[in-house]
Amino acid sequence: MYALKLITRNALRHKLRTTLTVFGLVIAVLAFGLLQTVIDAWYAGASAASSARLVTRNAISLVFPLPLSYESRIRGVDGVTSVARSNWFGGVYRDPKNFFAQFAVSDNYLDLYPEFIVPDQQRADYQRDRKGALVGRQLADQFGFKLGDVVPIKGTIYPGTWEFVVRGIMEGRDESTITRQMVFHWEYLNETVRKRTPRQADQVGVFVLGVDNPDNTAAISRNVDAVFRNSLAETLTETEQAFQLGFVAMSNQIIAAIRVVSYVVIVIIMAVMANAMAMSARERTVEYATLKALGFGPGFLALLVFGESLAICVAGGALGMLATPPVASAFKQAVGGVFPVFTVSPQTMQLQAACALAVGVFAGIVPAVQAARVRIVEGLRAIG
Template sequence: MFVLKLIARNALRHKLRTVLTVTGLVVAVLAYGLLQTVVDAWYAGAAAASSGRLVTRNAISLVFPLPLSYENRIRGVDGVTLVARSNWFGGVYRDPKNFFAQFAVSDNYLDLYPEFVVAAQQRADYQRDRKGCLIGRQLADLYGFKVGDVIPIKGTIYTGTWDFVVRGIMEGRDESTITRHMVFHWEYLNETVRKRSPKQADQVGVYILGIDNPDNAAAISRDVDAVFRNSLAETLTETEQAFQLGFVAMSNQIIAAIRVVSYVVILIIMAVMANAMAMSARERTTEYATLKALGFGPGFLALLMFGESMLICLVGGGIGMLATPPMAAMFKQAVGGVFPVFTVSRETMWMQAACALVVALVAAVVPAVQAARVRIVEGLRAIG
């Protein structure tokens, strides 16, 4: 108890310095947590991808579609249980800044995505309406869409203005499910394209495959691609997670920069903390010499330095960790839904605690060694 009181009094001896150091720690730990959450949000789509789904696309590029005739041949591959069609629509809702994903999908699409929950009546209404669409809950909350609303989408790939009627809301199975997109009938898209430009009809952007055993994903992928080897449109089949990571890889440099910045912030506060502890040790040279003269050993003096550093980092790191979730919620709202999932993970919280602990230990090492090595005579002679 005596040691704890002494550590607390030492920490509060220079209140302004301590407050500024704690404030710096709060900002650093908070910034680290938010930056790591941004990285997690970037990978949220890939992290939520199912290992029981494969994606088959044109081997050259996603820009090139695949023939509709491939569907039956893919369905005949051993291990494939279900095949759904999906086309990227790429339309604009009112203003180009109102970007959200739209997919033309086959009617069995939802059978492959149990994480999207749609009420039975709404799904039935959607199936009956050729111009019907399903809106993700996050997207509905963002723009205020409700069942029965008509959404005008101006096509970029498929020209013209397309009117879709909201027939249902796709709820997420849990908070990690991204529901910021819209799906509508692939048949409606194909029929319209056939009228306007027959040569572009019966083309599929990607096929989504359900498989019987996720452990056989690699073998099934090879078998599917083997069916279309040396054809006019060869395929590339991969897991849904690998498919999603292909998009994330396009921004790897940005993600790497964010990671580097998050650790630079910690290094900076580590230097600030070390400087503050060094100043404290230098100011107390005479006191440490007196304590040694009274019989206190080097270990006790080192304990005082480590204890003070730990206390300051505990307060600063703790406040920073507690502030991270509400700040993340405010950040998500401020950026206007850029990140559909922006939740501080348990791993990020543990990393924040670890960073605060490392800062406390590293910052106290040199001052603790200096305090432990103080010579009584030289310490009592020291001034300031």
């Protein structure tokens, strides 16, 4: 108890220095948490993807579509329970900066995605309207879409201006579900393409497969690809999660750079904290010598220095951790819909706590050892 009182008084002796050090720790821990959250948000799509769904695409590249005739052959593969079509539309809503995903999908698409919740009446209205579309809740909130709104999309892959009527809002099953996309009828797209460019009709970007047993996805994938081996359009079938990770892999260098920067921030504040503790220990050389002369042992002196370092880092780390969720929420609002899912995970909070403790331990070791080794005669002659 006595040692705790001394640690507290020592930490508050130079209030300005302590305040600035704690503030620096808050900024460092907060920056670390935000950068780690950015990395988590980058992987959010892959994390939310199901390993029980398979995606079949052209083995050469996603750019090349597959013939519609493949659907019936895929459905005949043992273990496949359902097959849905999906085409990337890639249109622009008013301005290129308003980018969001649009997919032309078959009517059974939502059956494979139970995480998207659409009221029965809205889904029925969507099925009846040839130009009907379903928009995700995050997308609806971002652009203010309401039921009955007409959404004009300027096609890039499919030229022209396409108009879609919002017939339903897709709610997410939980916070991790990304609902920043729009889906509409694949048949509407295909019929229009057949009129304009018949050679591009009856083509599917990817087939989404439902399977009877998630444990057999590897075998089912091999069997599907075997059906089309040596054909004009060979296939590559993989889990939806692996499919999503393929897109994330394109940004691996950026993600690695962000991860490195997050730890560099901690290393910098570690050096600053070590310097602050070294200054404090050097200023108190006479006091440590006096305490030794009064009978206090080296362990007690080391405890005072080490405890002060930990106390400052715990205070700064705790404040930084408390500030991270609201700052992350404000950041998400500021950047618009860049990150559909941007929440601070428990793992990130644990990493923040571990980094704050690591800074406290590292910064306190050398000054604590120096304080413990102070010689009484030399310490009393020292000028602080």
